[in-house]
Amino acid sequence: MRRALKYFMMMFIVIAVSNKPVLAAPTSDQIQTQREQLEADKSNLKKAQEKRFEIEQKIENLDVQIEDTMHEIDKNKKQMDKVQENIKVTEEELKQTEEELKNEKEIFSKRMRAIYINGTDGYLEILFESNGFSDFISRVENIKSIIELDKKIMENIKLKEVQLNNKKEELNKQNDKLLALNNENSKKLDKLKISKNEQDELIKEVERQEGLYASVVDESQSKLNETLRQIQQIRNSTPKYTPSRGAAPMSGNNVVAYASNFLGTPYSWGGTTPAGFDCSGFTQYVYKHFGISLGRTTYDQIKNGYGVSREELQPGDLVFYGKGGNPTHMGIYVGNGMYIHSPRTGDVVKISSYDRSDYITARRVMR
Incomplete structure (x- = not known):
C-alpha cells in the first residue's frame, strides 16, 4: 500500500512539472522584428511631427493673409471716410460756386441791359454827343474799357463754368472710387470667410495629428516645465505685474516676466490687447510696456532693432519664422531653447521650442 502511494505521488509530481510553462529566451529573429518595429514607429512618429509642423505653417500663413486683408480693409475704410469727407466739402464748394455764378450772371445782365439797351446805336450816340476831340477820345477809351470789362466778365463766367464742370466730374470720379472700394472690400470679406473655413479644417487636422506624437509629450513637457520654473524664478525677482504707466525698467528677464503674464491669452486676428x-x-x-515702439506687423518688426545670431540669443530677443526670408510668425525668446508667442487661430499664448526648420533670424530691440 505504501509502495502504491509513493508511486502515485511521484507520478503526480512528474505530471505537474511537465505541465508547468517554460519561458524561453527571445530568439534573434524576434529581437530583429522588435527593432524593425521600433524603427518603423520612430519613422511614423517623425512623419507625424513633420505633417503637424507643415499644417501649423499653413495655418500661420493663412493667419498672415487674413491679417493683411484686415489691415487692407481698415486702410480702405479710412480712405472711404476721407473720400466721403471730400465729397461733402466738394458739394459745399459746388453750391457756393453756383451761387457766385448766378450772381455774376445777374450783374452781367444788368450791365448789358444798361449799355446795350439801344443796340449798337448807343455807342454812336455816346460818340456823337461828345464835346470836342478830347472828349471824343475820352469817350472812346471809356467804351473800350467797358467792352474789355464785358469780355473779362464773360471769360470769368466761362472759367467758372469750366471749374464747375470739373468739380462735378471730380465728384463723379470720387463716387466711382467709393463704389469700387466698397466692391473691393466685399470681395476681401468673401476671401476672408473662405480662408476661415480652410483654416477650420486645418485646425481639426492639427488636433488629429497631435495624438500621433503623444510619445514625445513627456520629453517636451519636461523641458517646458523647466522653462516655466525658470520664468517663475525671474518673476519672483521682478516687480508684480501692473498696467504700464510710463516705461518699466528694461532687461531681457523683465521682458520675459512681463510677457508670461499673458500665457493662455487667445489668438485673435489683428489682436493687439490682452483680450x-x-x-x-x-x-x-x-x-510698449517698456517704452519701446515696434512696428505693427512681422514685416515691420523684422526691421526693428539689430540682428543677432542664434549663438548670441538672449531672453527678450525677437525671433522670426517663415520661408524665403518672408516672415510669417514671430515671438520672444525666453531662454532654454524656448520662446513665448501667440501661435495661430484656435490656440493661445504659450511657450514652445524655438528651434524650427523655418527659422529666419532674430532681432534685439532692447535699449
Missing part, C-alpha cells in the same frame, strides 16, 4: 493677440500684436504690446 486677444496675433503674433506681432503680442510682441508689440509687451515692448
Whole structure:
C-alpha cells in the first residue's frame, strides 16, 4: 500500500512539472522584428511631427493673409471716410460756386441791359454827343474799357463754368472710387470667410495629428516645465505685474516676466490687447510696456532693432519664422531653447521650442 502511494505521488509530481510553462529566451529573429518595429514607429512618429509642423505653417500663413486683408480693409475704410469727407466739402464748394455764378450772371445782365439797351446805336450816340476831340477820345477809351470789362466778365463766367464742370466730374470720379472700394472690400470679406473655413479644417487636422506624437509629450513637457520654473524664478525677482504707466525698467528677464503674464491669452486676428493677440500684436504690446515702439506687423518688426545670431540669443530677443526670408510668425525668446508667442487661430499664448526648420533670424530691440 505504501509502495502504491509513493508511486502515485511521484507520478503526480512528474505530471505537474511537465505541465508547468517554460519561458524561453527571445530568439534573434524576434529581437530583429522588435527593432524593425521600433524603427518603423520612430519613422511614423517623425512623419507625424513633420505633417503637424507643415499644417501649423499653413495655418500661420493663412493667419498672415487674413491679417493683411484686415489691415487692407481698415486702410480702405479710412480712405472711404476721407473720400466721403471730400465729397461733402466738394458739394459745399459746388453750391457756393453756383451761387457766385448766378450772381455774376445777374450783374452781367444788368450791365448789358444798361449799355446795350439801344443796340449798337448807343455807342454812336455816346460818340456823337461828345464835346470836342478830347472828349471824343475820352469817350472812346471809356467804351473800350467797358467792352474789355464785358469780355473779362464773360471769360470769368466761362472759367467758372469750366471749374464747375470739373468739380462735378471730380465728384463723379470720387463716387466711382467709393463704389469700387466698397466692391473691393466685399470681395476681401468673401476671401476672408473662405480662408476661415480652410483654416477650420486645418485646425481639426492639427488636433488629429497631435495624438500621433503623444510619445514625445513627456520629453517636451519636461523641458517646458523647466522653462516655466525658470520664468517663475525671474518673476519672483521682478516687480508684480501692473498696467504700464510710463516705461518699466528694461532687461531681457523683465521682458520675459512681463510677457508670461499673458500665457493662455487667445489668438485673435489683428489682436493687439490682452483680450486677444496675433503674433506681432503680442510682441508689440509687451515692448510698449517698456517704452519701446515696434512696428505693427512681422514685416515691420523684422526691421526693428539689430540682428543677432542664434549663438548670441538672449531672453527678450525677437525671433522670426517663415520661408524665403518672408516672415510669417514671430515671438520672444525666453531662454532654454524656448520662446513665448501667440501661435495661430484656435490656440493661445504659450511657450514652445524655438528651434524650427523655418527659422529666419532674430532681432534685439532692447535699449
